[in-house]
Amino acid sequence: MSNPVRVLVAKPGLDGHDRGAKVIARALRDAGMEVIYTGLRQTPEMIVNAALQEDVQVIGLSILSGAHNAIVPRVMELLREKDMTDVIVIVGGIVPDEDAEALKKQGVAAVFQPGASLDAIVRFIRSAVPV
Amino acid sequence: MKTADPKTAERQFTTISGVPIEPLYESVPHDVPPPGEFPYTRGIHADMYRGRLWTMRQFSGFATPEETNRRYHYLLQQGQTGLSVAFDLPTLMGYDADHAMSLGEVGKCGVSICSLEDMEILFRGIPLGDVTVSMTINSPAAVLWAMYLAIAEQQGVEWSRLSGTLQNDILKEYLAQKEYIFPPRPSMRLVTDTIEFGARHTPKFNPVSISGYHIREAGSTAVQELAFTLRDGIEYVDWALERGMAIDEFAPRLSFFFNAHSDFFEEIAKYRAARKIWAMAMRDRYGARSERSWKLRFHAQTAGCSLTWQQPYNNVVRTALQAMAAVLGGAQSLHTNSLDEAYALPSEHAVTIALRTQQILAHESGIPNTPDPLGGSYFVETLTEQTESAAQDYIRRIDEMGGMIPAIEVGFPQSEIAAASYRYQREVEAGDRVIVGVNRYQSDDQPIELLQIDESAAQHQEQKLASLRARRDNGRAQQSLDALRRAAEGTENTMPYILDAVRAYASLGEIMDALRSVFGTYQETAHL
Numbered sequence: 001m002s003n004p005v006r007v008l009v010a011k012p013g014l015d016g017h018d019r020g021a022k023v024i025a026r027a028l029r030d031a032g033m034e035v036i037y038t039g040l041r042q043t044p045e046m047i048v049n050a051a052l053q054e055d056v057q058v059i060g061l062s063i064l065s066g067a068h069n070a071i072v073p074r075v076m077e078l079l080r081e082k083d084m085t086d087v088i089v090i091v092g093g094i095v096p097d098e099d100a101e102a103l104k105k106q107g108v109a110a111v112f113q114p115g116a117s118l119d120a121i122v123r124f125i126r127s128a129v130p131v
Numbered sequence: 132m133k134t135a136d137p138k139t140a141e142r143q144f145t146t147i148s149g150v151p152i153e154p155l156y157e158s159v160p161h162d163v164p165p166p167g168e169f170p171y172t173r174g175i176h177a178d179m180y181r182g183r184l185w186t187m188r189q190f191s192g193f194a195t196p197e198e199t200n201r202r203y204h205y206l207l208q209q210g211q212t213g214l215s216v217a218f219d220l221p222t223l224m225g226y227d228a229d230h231a232m233s234l235g236e237v238g239k240c241g242v243s244i245c246s247l248e249d250m251e252i253l254f255r256g257i258p259l260g261d262v263t264v265s266m267t268i269n270s271p272a273a274v275l276w277a278m279y280l281a282i283a284e285q286q287g288v289e290w291s292r293l294s295g296t297l298q299n300d301i302l303k304e305y306l307a308q309k310e311y312i313f314p315p316r317p318s319m320r321l322v323t324d325t326i327e328f329g330a331r332h333t334p335k336f337n338p339v340s341i342s343g344y345h346i347r348e349a350g351s352t353a354v355q356e357l358a359f360t361l362r363d364g365i366e367y368v369d370w371a372l373e374r375g376m377a378i379d380e381f382a383p384r385l386s387f388f389f390n391a392h393s394d395f396f397e398e399i400a401k402y403r404a405a406r407k408i409w410a411m412a413m414r415d416r417y418g419a420r421s422e423r424s425w426k427l428r429f430h431a432q433t434a435g436c437s438l439t440w441q442q443p444y445n446n447v448v449r450t451a452l453q454a455m456a457a458v459l460g461g462a463q464s465l466h467t468n469s470l471d472e473a474y475a476l477p478s479e480h481a482v483t484i485a486l487r488t489q490q491i492l493a494h495e496s497g498i499p500n501t502p503d504p505l506g507g508s509y510f511v512e513t514l515t516e517q518t519e520s521a522a523q524d525y526i527r528r529i530d531e532m533g534g535m536i537p538a539i540e541v542g543f544p545q546s547e548i549a550a551a552s553y554r555y556q557r558e559v560e561a562g563d564r565v566i567v568g569v570n571r572y573q574s575d576d577q578p579i580e581l582l583q584i585d586e587s588a589a590q591h592q593e594q595k596l597a598s599l600r601a602r603r604d605n606g607r608a609q610q611s612l613d614a615l616r617r618a619a620e621g622t623e624n625t626m627p628y629i630l631d632a633v634r635a636y637a638s639l640g641e642i643m644d645a646l647r648s649v650f651g652t653y654q655e656t657a658h659l
Contacts (some may be wrong), residue, residue, distance in 0.1 A: 014220035014236050016309025019436075022549050022659050023556045029659075039657045040309055041232075047651045050202070065220055065582070066475070070235025074545050094474065114473055115569045116442035 005129050006056040010047045012075070013067045016117040020092060021062035023115040027118040028060075033125070045100055051079075055128050063093040068103065076107050088128050092116070134627040147394035147564070148352035149554070150517065153625060156509035160516045166461075166502040170410035172403045172515065174461040175426040180499030186464035187489045188265060190432065192217030192242035193476045194588040196252040199242040203257060205479065213295075214257070214517050215265040215466065217241035217476075218275070223310045225271045225643030228592035238588030240476070241267075245596045246638045251280040253283070260288040262293040265340070265430070266465075270312040272299035273325050273626060274642050277633040280333075294428070296337040297384055299325055301365040305341050305539045305655070307349035307548060312643065315536050317650035322626065323370045328626035330381045337386040340430065346544075347390035348436045350552020353401045354518055356390060358525030359535075359544050361408055365526070366535040368417060378417045382424035385413055391457040391465075392434040393449060399505060400514035401428065402460030406520055408526075427503045431457035432466040438473040441566035446470040451488050458498055459505055465489055476583045542658040549658055596638060603636040611635040619649040 009025045011018055018040060025037045036054050038047060051059050063071060072091060079087055091103060092112040100111035110124050146151040164170070167177030176182055189211055192199045203214055215375060218241040221233040227245045228237045237243050244250055254264075259282060268275045276297050283293055300316040304311040311318065329338035343360035351359070363384060371381050389405065392398055409427035413419040433453035438446045447470050454467045467485040469477030477485070493499060505511045532538045539545070558564040565571045611632040618628040625646075632642050 012225050014226075016230060016304070016311075017349070018309060018657075019552050022657070023350075023553055025548075025659050026553050027424035027556075037657050037659060039655065065236055066239040067220075072587075096474065097578075102567070112659075115566075115572075118556065125242075 001129050005033045005058065005125060006036070006049070006054065007033050007058040007060060007125065008036050008038065008051050008054055008063045009062065010042050010050070011040050011062050012042050012044060012047060012071045013063055013065050014041060014064040015063070015067075016040055020064070024062070024092060024118070024121065027122065028125070031122040040126060044071060046077055047075060048078040048082060048084070052082060052084065056087065058088045058090065058125055061089065061091045061093075063091065063095070065085050066094065068093065068095050069099060070075070070105050072108060073106055075116040088125075089123070090121070093120070136450050145351070146397040147392060148354060148397060148541050148551075150354075150514075152399065157644050159507060159509055159512040163506060163512065164508075169414070169422075169425060171406040171426055173506045175428060177502070178499070179459075179461060179502035180493075181502070184499060185458065185462050186213045186263065187211050187382065187486060187493075188213040188430065188464045188466055189482055189486055190217050190267065190466045191250035191482065191526065192219070193582065194238040194242065194584050195243065195591050196242055196249045198588075200253055200255050200257075202479070203253075206482070206486070207262070209483060211486060213263040213265065215465065216253070216267060218266075218268055219243045220270070222275075222639060223268065225274075225312050225639060225647075227638050227640030228589055229596055230640055233589070237586075237592055238584050243588065243592045244275065244278070244639060246599055246636055247281055247633050248595065248599055248636065249592075250275070250282055254282055255591055258288070259283045259286055260292045265298070267583055268627065269298055269301055269308075269310055271639060271643055272297050272486050273629050274633065274639055275319050276338075276627045277626065278632040280630060280632055281633050283545060291334055293333055294335040294339045297325065298342060298388070300342045300363065300388075302366060303345050303360070303541070305636075306346055306359055306363075306544045308345040309350075309655070311653050313650040314653045315539060316449060319366075319370050319536070321646075322367065322633075324375050324624045324626050326367065326371050326381050326384075327376060327624055329384060330376060330433050333557040334384075337384050340388045341367065342388040344388050344390045344432055346548060347392060347434065349520055349548050350436075350486070351391065351548040351557060353394070353397050353545055354521040355544070355551060357401050357405055357408075357518065358522035359530075360387065360389070360413070360469075360530045361405065362526050363524065364409065365412060365416075369534065370386065372417075378419045379421040379424050382413055382417070382419050383421060383426075387427055387429035388455050389429050389431050390434050391431045391453040391462075393437050393453060395452060395517070396455050396514055398453070398456040399460045399511055400518045402431075402457070402462070402509070403503075403515040404522060405429065405622055406461070407515075408522060413420045420549045428463045430464040430466070431460070431462040432467045433457070435468055435472060437469075438468060439566060439569050440473040442574065442576055443473065444468050445568055446473065447484060447488070450485060451492075452493055454488055455496070455498065458492055458544045459503075461503065470592055471579055471581055473659045474579075476584070478582045480580070542656065543656040573654065599636060599638070608632070608635045608641070612637055612641060615642065616645045616649055619646055
């Protein structure tokens with residue numbers, strides 16, 4: 001049995017609606033993963049530093065405010081700067097289809113839109129993280 | 132209990148909040164006094180909507196004050212009867228548009244307001260003496276309210292004529308929506324300052340709208356929404372009394388804001404129970420003598436969290452049912468969500484359908500023809516009593532903890548809400564809760580047209596602010612901020628100082644920074 005997957009669930013931007021982030025954090029934990037939840041109002045710098053310190057394999061960003069096009073590219077850029085491109089980034093929240101495609105082109109592994117099932121997210125992480 | 136059909140006997144029937152539903156209801160727990168009579172379970176007025184319909188108030192704001200002002204004029208032309216301002220996240224968090232934390236957020240979730248100048252533009256051509264205006268603003272509520280009062284001065288409208296509502300409910304921010312800035316106690320001092328100032332100067336303005344809406348959106352049950360909201364209300368009352376005010380001086384102007392969720396009867400029971408609990412608390416716990424203090428008045432908004440991204444036109448139907456529950460529950464004003472709000476702020480087309488939904492309820496359904504049409508229903512009366520008693524249990528537990536602030540500090544309501552929201556999501560996941568178009572009856576969606584807000588709003592706001600800072604009397608602005616800081620360090624009411632700073636065109640961010648320097652900021656411990 002390999003070590004559990006380590007996931008950082010992060011809530012960037014000014015928005016405080018953390019229902020989704022908390023539900024996902026619990027679901028991943030119940031699925032046997034080690035989950036670190038950053039809490040609210042994290043800048044991209046804080047998120048990438050936390051990911052480095054906690055040595056996570058996955059970063060999950062929860063964004064509902066429409067600020068994803070400003071925030072996610074900055075996270076990806078910082079990961080490249082710190083040579084952390086092996087960290088898998090997934091995004092959940094209110095992200096329109098065309099924005100989701102653009103984020104994937106920038107290296108986001110998956111975007112989960114409203115209505116996505118918890119199981120689908122768990123399955124995706126399991127399949128994406130190298131054993 | 133009678134024997135049930137064996138096929139249905141094993142199946143659990145529960146409300147959306149998990150309250151068990153009996154196979155049949157055959158009696159009411161007790162008789163309920165008529166509408167307009169204590170404890171107002173059946174409504175606060177004897178004639179309810181026969182006397183006056185509810186206020187149709189669509190929450191609206193996006194991009195720049197210029198664009199939102201155009202939307203307000205449009206909504207008023209379409210027959211909307213009150214305005215409700217949605218502010219963007221930087222405004223809600225007390226940052227100017229040019230602050231680093233405002234990156235990507237300016238004008239996205241509401242309108243950006245950085246100074247009195249923006250507020251002047253927002254209300255251009257709207258006579259504040261003739262419309263009622265609700266403002267959804269919390270941590271910086273005193274500042275935005277001061278801007279509103281300053282505009283009334285400019286328009287030559289007496290403050291005593293102003294009618295409207297400030298959300299200004301900081302406690303639910305710690306519980307649910309998390310748009311707090313300062314720690315709970317200095318935040319409560321600011322709210323108390325506005326309640327006190329309002330009681331003296333704006334007798335027709337509601338200085339606080341005690342809100343369950345956000346608690347419910349964060350995933351609470353109906354009972355939690357009710358209990359935590361009313362207990363928040365009790366906390367504001369305690370602070371105002373502590374300040375030396377008399378209960379009947381301010382209680383009549385406390386207003387409430389509830390969610391209108393999907394479980395039809397559970398929602399109606401919630402509103403009925405809310406009126407009863409509040410009336411009893413005001414009369415028996417606080418000795419209020421004025422009937423106006425006993426009456427719980429509330430605004431309702433249909434449940435944003437119930438809207439689905441999939442098959443968005445279904446949201447029109449959900450919203451109509453939820454709005455119907457709010458009206459059957461005796462709401463004083465109502466916002467109906469637009470079909471596209473799972474994606475974005477609503478387009479003009481979508482918001483018009485939402486408003487028409489209310490107009491159809493008002494003028495075609497016949498529901499407003501008699502007060503509390505469901506009064507006396509075995510089911511509704513029983514559910515009302517169960518909801519009341521479950522909420523009273525929560526209120527007692529929070530009393531035992533020493534009030535809402537100690538309860539927040541130990542994370543009690545936060546944990547209860549998080550547990551409820553997780554339980555609900557698990558039920559959806561397991562298929563025990565059906566969401567049409569999401570976990571059953573799925574089909575391919577056709578794309579809908581959405582309101583787009585680009586970064587030009589941010590640039591526009593930043594430029595205006597830079598030009599204002601170059602133009603204004605900076606000495607006067609600085610002096611007003613220094614005076615505010617000193618007032619905040621002491622115990623005086625801060626409202627007159629905030630008004631001075633606003634009139635001197637100090638920006639929202641500058642005023643909030645002055646208060647941050649005295650009060651500090653709050654970081655929560657996350658309760659998963």
